[in-house]
Amino acid sequence: MVRATAVVPRSTVGRAAPPPVVAPDADQRPRWQRPGPVHTILRYLALWSLAAFFLMPVYVLVVTSLKNPADVSVTRIWELPTSFSLENFGAVLPKLSSGFRNSVALAIPASLLSSLLGCANGFVLSKFRFPLSNVVFPLILFGIFVPYQAVIIPVSQTMTAVGLRGGSDPSGGLLGLLLIHVIYGLPITTLIFRNHFVALPNALLESARLDGAGVLRTFVDLAVPLAKPAFAVSIIWQFTSTWNDFMFGAMMTSRDSWPVTIALNNIAGGQSVPFGQAMAAALLVSLPTLAIYILLGRYFMRGLLAGTLQD
Amino acid sequence: MTALHSPRHSSEPLSTRAPRRQRKPRKQIGPIWVPGLLLVSPSLILIGVFVYGFLGWNVRVSFSNWRGLSPSYDWVGLSNYTSLWHDERFRGDVRNLIVFTVVFVAGALLLGFFMAMLLDKGVRGEGFFRGVFLFPMAISFIATAIVWRWLMDNGSGEDTAGLNKLFAAVGLDFLRSDWHKSDSMWAIAAVALPAGWALSGYVMALFLAGMRGVSETLRESARLDGASETQIFWYVVRPALRPVTFSALLIMVHISLKTFDLLYALDQGNLRIDTPSLYMWFTTFDGGFYDRGATIATVLLLGVALVVGPYVWFTLRTERR
Numbered sequence: 262m263v264r265a266t267a268v269v270p271r272s273t274v275g276r277a278a279p280p281p282v283v284a285p286d287a288d289q290r291p292r293w294q295r296p297g298p299v300h301t302i303l304r305y306l307a308l309w310s311l312a313a314f315f316l317m318p319v320y321v322l323v324v325t326s327l328k329n330p331a332d333v334s335v336t337r338i339w340e341l342p343t344s345f346s347l348e349n350f351g352a353v354l355p356k357l358s359s360g361f362r363n364s365v366a367l368a369i370p371a372s373l374l375s376s377l378l379g380c381a382n383g384f385v386l387s388k389f390r391f392p393l394s395n396v397v398f399p400l401i402l403f404g405i406f407v408p409y410q411a412v413i414i415p416v417s418q419t420m421t422a423v424g425l426r427g428g429s430d431p432s433g434g435l436l437g438l439l440l441i442h443v444i445y446g447l448p449i450t451t452l453i454f455r456n457h458f459v460a461l462p463n464a465l466l467e468s469a470r471l472d473g474a475g476v477l478r479t480f481v482d483l484a485v486p487l488a489k490p491a492f493a494v495s496i497i498w499q500f501t502s503t504w505n506d507f508m509f510g511a512m513m514t515s516r517d518s519w520p521v522t523i524a525l526n527n528i529a530g531g532q533s534v535p536f537g538q539a540m541a542a543a544l545l546v547s548l549p550t551l552a553i554y555i556l557l558g559r560y561f562m563r564g565l566l567a568g569t570l571q572d
Numbered sequence: 573m574t575a576l577h578s579p580r581h582s583s584e585p586l587s588t589r590a591p592r593r594q595r596k597p598r599k600q601i602g603p604i605w606v607p608g609l610l611l612v613s614p615s616l617i618l619i620g621v622f623v624y625g626f627l628g629w630n631v632r633v634s635f636s637n638w639r640g641l642s643p644s645y646d647w648v649g650l651s652n653y654t655s656l657w658h659d660e661r662f663r664g665d666v667r668n669l670i671v672f673t674v675v676f677v678a679g680a681l682l683l684g685f686f687m688a689m690l691l692d693k694g695v696r697g698e699g700f701f702r703g704v705f706l707f708p709m710a711i712s713f714i715a716t717a718i719v720w721r722w723l724m725d726n727g728s729g730e731d732t733a734g735l736n737k738l739f740a741a742v743g744l745d746f747l748r749s750d751w752h753k754s755d756s757m758w759a760i761a762a763v764a765l766p767a768g769w770a771l772s773g774y775v776m777a778l779f780l781a782g783m784r785g786v787s788e789t790l791r792e793s794a795r796l797d798g799a800s801e802t803q804i805f806w807y808v809v810r811p812a813l814r815p816v817t818f819s820a821l822l823i824m825v826h827i828s829l830k831t832f833d834l835l836y837a838l839d840q841g842n843l844r845i846d847t848p849s850l851y852m853w854f855t856t857f858d859g860g861f862y863d864r865g866a867t868i869a870t871v872l873l874l875g876v877a878l879v880v881g882p883y884v885w886f887t888l889r890t891e892r893r
Contacts, residue, residue: 304690304695305695307686307690308690308691308695308701311687311690311701311705312700312701312704312705314769315704315705315707315708315769315773316704317723318716318719318720318723318769321719321722321723322719335722335725335727335731335733335734336727336730336731336732336733336737338722338723338733338734338737339737339738339741378614378615379615381611381612381615382612382615384611385608385609385611385612386612388608389604389605389607389608389611390605390608391605391606391608391609392605397616398888399884399885399888400619400624401619402884402888403877403880403881403884404619404623406826406876406880406884407623407627407873407876408829408830408849408869408872408873408876409830410832410849410852410853410865410868410869410872410873411626411627411630411869411870411872411873412622412623412626412627412630413856413869414629414630414633414856414862414865414866414869415625415626415629415630415633416622416626417857418643419626444618444619444622445622445623447615447618447619448619448623451615475607476607476608476611477607477611480611501710504712505711505712505713505714507712507713507714507832507833507836507837508832508833508853512857522712522714522715522833525712525714525715525718526714526718526836526837529718530718530837530840536722539718539722540718540719540722542718543714543715543718543719544715546712546714546715547710547711547712547715550710550711550712551707551710551711553710554707554709554710555703555707558703558706561709561710562706562777565709565774565777566777566778566781568823569778569819569820569823570819570883570884570887
């Protein structure tokens with residue numbers, strides 16, 4: 262039992278329906294053992310105070326960016342707006358639009374490609390092990406945790422040498438950056454799919470084999486269609502980390518190809534930027550990943566747990 | 573600890589089964605594992621080169637005297653490491669990183685655990701609270717830093733703003749702080765606030781999954797034996813949570829060592845919140861000191877490997893059991 266902590270039970274991974282953490286049913290304790298009213302009030306008080314703490318920056322973002330620029334002031338950061346205006350958004354949107362285009366062009370193919378490769382890896386590592394795969398797997402896992410500083414000099418040299426970095430490249434470094442995100446995403450996507458396929462019954466594979474399907478055929482016809490939930494987890498995870506990446510983007514891209522985080526930092530970073538515009542820009546840049554989180558939180562959470570090797 | 577495995581009969585890889593019992597449906601050239609290996613080989617080569625090859629390359633640079641744009645690989649032995657050891661900025665960075673790690677990790681673990689405790693027994697609106705505590709994970713550190721820079725504004729008097737303003741408004745003026753702009757070695761501790769805001773929900777999710785993994789039957793039987801809720805927590809739930817606590821601790825420490833974007837966007841150039849990961853970036857790409865940058869990166873890698881290596885090993889070992 263003790264060993265079974267820290268985990269969402271294995272069986273839920275393959276299915277989309279149950280949320281990873283399930284509340285226990287009704288309180289089964291006898292009435293005299295249930296918490297008293299004071300206890301309950303304290304509990305909700307704590308919960309609401311914490312919720313206020315976590316939502317505080319959201320309040321500042323939303324309220325400030327919707328104020329009329331003339332009313333925006335750091336010293337009146339907490340005051341409710343007396344005016345309503347979209348001027349702040351209008352001011353930053355043109356400066357961010359190319360960043361948005363670049364990030365979309367980057368994050369979508371990056372998440373699809375590294376998920377597809379991760380799917381193949383996870384499939385083979387769980388079902389068609391090869392000699393030394395027990396050594397290879399931990400080495401791949403360690404790749405999840407490597408600090409990017411420890412590879413960034415060789416990456417920058419290689420990308421410069423092949424002409425994929427910054428200004429020398431027609432895509433302004435985006436193509437090289439795409440490659441980087443696909444490659445450094447492989448360890449986590451491999452883990453996500455490997456955990457998914459471990460639960461797949463071998464009888465299915467056995468029957469595919471008896472039907473004469475080779476590894477590749479089994480992969481394409483059987484594994485990929487069966488891995489839809491894992492694809493959701495992996496694509497969402499990769500999309501979010503590519504969208505939010507800063508270091509590789511800053512190293513690789515020239516001005517016109519800045520992903521949205523670099524554009525955001527350069528637009529809203531300095532103290533000289535109007536406070537209202539900084540907030541509007543930060544809010545806009547956060548919206549896509551936030552929307553994914555709100556709509557598909559379950560899958561997001563599973564990616565999160567996979568990142569701790571816990572899934 | 574993990575449930576990475578499922579029952580043996582169904583999950584045993586095909587390659588370890590005796591294939592001879594069945595008629596081979598197609599002519600197999602070479603051992604049965606060859607096509608599988610071919611399928612993963614592109615990824616293996618990419619990871620081999622871009623992760624391990626590049627780590628090695630970086631270590632090699634740390635033994636060179638490469639400064640400026642054109643690479644130089646003249647062997648200088650450990651001299652970069654010894655000069656880093658005597659480097660005042662690096663020493664300050666390490667001190668900062670230790671302060672940050674202790675405050676941030678302790679804070680995030682305590683807060684995350686507390687939030688999980690509050691939610692564990694099932695409260696009304698649990699999904700809402702869980703969502704609110706965890707949403708910062710979906711937001712980039714750059715956006716987080718931009719908001720918090722204004723919240724941790726250090727203006728005083730008429731210019732009081734951000735959190736200080738909030739404190740003043742509710743009569744808690746004594747809480748006023750210069751935050752990360754303080755002229756003290758504790759300035760970086762203020763960064764634990766945005767970092768904790770971003771990541772304690774993550775810790776909560778880990779603990780909550782752990783607590784829910786303690787079966788109700790176990791708790792129930794303890795209850796029937798007359799244990800109070802406090803005793804159940806202490807003698808049943810707490811020991812069962814040890815592996816999660818261990819995971820959460822190591823994950824947070826490793827995140828803390830790697831923290832970069834948040835500090836970069838919060839207050840670039842403030843040496844009070846400088847860390848090795850920032851120093852590496854600036855000395856390499858702004859200063860052209862590739863030798864020193866690679867050395868810092870290698871030290872950082874060793875730190876992360878010391879924390880994470882045993883963790884990966886431990887997790888896989890538990891899984892095989």
